[in-house]
Amino acid sequence: MKKEIVVIGLGYVGLPSVMNHVENGHQVIGFDIDQRKIESLNRGVSYLDTMSNESITEMLKKETVFTADEQMLKDRDVYIIDVPTPIDDHKIPDLSYVKSAVSLIEDKVKVGSLIILESTTYPGTTEEYLVEKFAAKGYNIGTDLYIAYSPERIDPGNTESLSAKIPRIVAGYTKNCLAQAKALYGDHVSAVSSLKIAELAKIYENTFRLVNIALADELQKITDNLEISVGEVLEAAATKPFGFMKFTPNLGIGGHCIPVDPYYLTWLMEKRGIDTPLISTAGQINDSMLDYHLHKINDYLVExxxxxxxxxxxxxxxxxxxxxxxxxxxxxxxxxxxxxxxxxxxxxxxxxxxxxxxxxxxxxxxxxxxxxxxxxxxxxxxxxxxxxxxxxxxxxxxxxxxxxxxxxx
Ligand SMILES: NC(=O)c1ccc[n+]([C@@H]2O[C@H](COP(=O)([O-])OP(=O)(O)OC[C@H]3O[C@@H](n4cnc5c(N)ncnc54)[C@H](O)[C@@H]3O)[C@@H](O)[C@H]2O)c1
Incomplete structure (x- = not known):
């Protein structure tokens, strides 16, 4: 059934999400607080390398609305939140964007609306920032308002993994919430039994990558010392057809996922009195690689x-x-x-x-x-x-x- 869907936050995750829902035949309103992005989209010009101008024009032809006007958010069927979830300088989660996105819609949802948080975040966020907020406003979640969490797994630059084909993890606050969200996403959905499981699964995926890249970084230090090729060791290990996955060392992981998401977990666990030394050490190894390579560059020059x-x-x-x-x-x-x-x-x-x-x-x-x-x-x-x-x-x-x-x- 055709729905009116609002996507809040039109970045690397939100804009492709608009496209997917337009392609599925829905009426979509893409909302962003950045007026320049809205103007650009309405001119048919993409600001993302992962989205062509032609795709923007196609969306506009299908009556997609790109707006920064909050009034356009009123009384829609579905609200999808794709705003940033960064860390601050002390590696503490910054949920201010999620908070502000929720504030934008708190008086605009209607009875029967479905709200889905897709931003990556620590387990407990959807309940704390969405369920509690709307319940306090008198909504009965699961009966007259539906709340779900479904993390994004898009991999920018990887042309083989088009977001629509990547299986989605979906969780609802209640069974009804889950049913509503599953119906929206259609195929490639992996339902899990609680919001916290979906939230943690996403962070665990990226923590897994951080820890394994840190291990490869350490291998680089070992092979440098032994004066053998780290690449050749990795290629040799990767010939094992099971139980091994190749990660490569680097200068330090960038971007807004792998160097960020694991700290959502360490922060939460620290608050709850649980040590997560492996994750913390992996983060430190990752941070150490820049100085390590600076030394190597210097040695190269001195030689x-x-x-x-x-x-x-x-x-x-x-x-x-x-x-x-x-x-x-x-x-x-x-x-x-x-x-x-x-x-x-x-x-x-x-x-x-x-x-x-x-x-x-x-x-x-x-x-x-x-x-x-x-x-x-x-x-x-x-x-x-x-x-x-x-x-x-x-x-x-x-x-x-x-x-x-x-x-x-
Ligand atoms: N980029 C990725 O590869 C990727 C992959 C998986 C998950 N994620 C997660 O998805 C979420 C979004 O990431 P992104 O890379 O798309 O971020 P982004 O910075 O590219 O886009 C976020 C957009 O949200 C807008 N925004 C901020 N506050 C807003 C508000 N209150 N109302 C409306 N719009 C608002 C910003 O202007 C920006 O355009 C994050 O939680 C991120 O961790 C990102």
Missing amino acids: RGEKLGELKVAILGVTYKKNVADIRMSSVRKLMEKLGETTEHIVAYDDVLHAYYTKEDEKICCLENNYHELTSFDLVIYAVDHERYEENKPKIIENSRLFYDLTTV
Whole structure:
């Protein structure tokens, strides 16, 4: 049955969610507090590398509404919340966006509305921030208002895992809530018995990745010391057809999921008096990788009789992940800051980011296939293996006086 669906928060998760529900034949209202995003969408221009302008135009043709007008939120069938859930400087969960999204709709839902939180968060959030709030307003949850939680698993940059095909975990506050949410998502749904299970499952998925990447980081330190190739060890281990999953070491995990979500869990457990030393240590190992690689870069230069302070440095790739125009929590950016303490001459290039990035103060340049430009630098640090750089890697190396590769293990 065609429903009126509001998606709150039109970022990496919310915008594809709008598209999925439009494709399923629903009338969708995409709401965001960022007026510039709304204007851009209404001009048919995407601000995400993961969404084409054509897709935006298609959605507009199907009468999708993109708005920052709160009045448009009134009396809809479904409200889906896709707002950020970051951590602060002390690695404490920041639920302020969820809180404000709930405040926006608290007086606008109607009897029979379904509200689904999709943002990643600690177990207990949906009950604390949604169920309790609406129950206090007199709603009988499960009878006259339905509340569910369904975490997003989208993997930006991974073209093989289109979000609509990834199985969804769904939980409802009551059986009725779950039935309503399941009916909305359709196929590929894995129902679980409580909101907390769905919330924790998502965080556990990302904690699993953090812990295993930290283990690979530690392997890197071990193989460096033994003077053998970490890549070859990993490839050899990966020939085992069961019980092993390959994770690769890196400069430090960036983005807004893996370096963030595990701290939702450690914070919650600390509050409840439970130690989670493995997760905390994995976080520390991840944080240590930047200094580790800085030392390695320095050793590389010392071996060649070079001094960082005297060199002009080009960094190739700044985003947190290959082929994705997202710079949030990028370790390369942190690397640039650290290198900047020793040399003033650093220029960063990112041709993937450049097409979407608008903040002028960041001064990130574009090579546009002019690899000869690299000859004006002393050291090229190859930091992100975007496809377009990988295809031209021999040219990049050819034009680099000193070439340091952070992407091969
Ligand atoms: N990006 C990913 O790869 C990914 C994957 C899985 C889960 N998640 C989770 O999904 C959630 C959203 O992440 P994202 O990457 O889409 O974030 P994002 O920053 O790309 O987008 C969030 C959007 O919400 C808007 N917003 C903030 N407060 C709002 C409010 N009160 N009302 C309306 N709009 C508001 C922002 O303007 C922004 O456009 C987070 O919890 C994140 O952890 C993200």
